[in-house]
Amino acid sequence: MRKMAIGAALLLAACGGGGKDRIADRVEENAEERAAAMDAASETMTNALRANAVQQQANIVRSAGEDRAQAIRDSDLDASLLTRDQKNAIVAGNTTGTQAPARR
16 A cells, blocks of 8 residues: 555656646636737737737747746745645745745
C-alpha cells in the first residue's frame, strides 16, 4: 500500500505544474477577454486613428498575456503552496508577496 502511495505521489510530481498551468491559462484568458473588449470598442469608434491605436493596444495586451502565461509555465512556481488570493493576484497581475508556508 505504501509503495502505491509513493508511486502515485511520484506520478503526480512527474506531471508537474498542473496548478501553475491553470494559473497560466487564466492569465491568457483574462488577457484575451480584455483584448477582445478593446477590439469591440475600436469597431464602434468613428475616429480611425483612435480605433487603430486601440487595436494596437489590444494586440499588446494579448501578447503580454501570452508572455506572462509562458513565464508562469516556465517558472518553478509551486501553485499548491499559494492561497486562492495569491493565485488570483497572479492572474490579475498584482504583487503577491511571499508564498504561503509549506504544509507539514
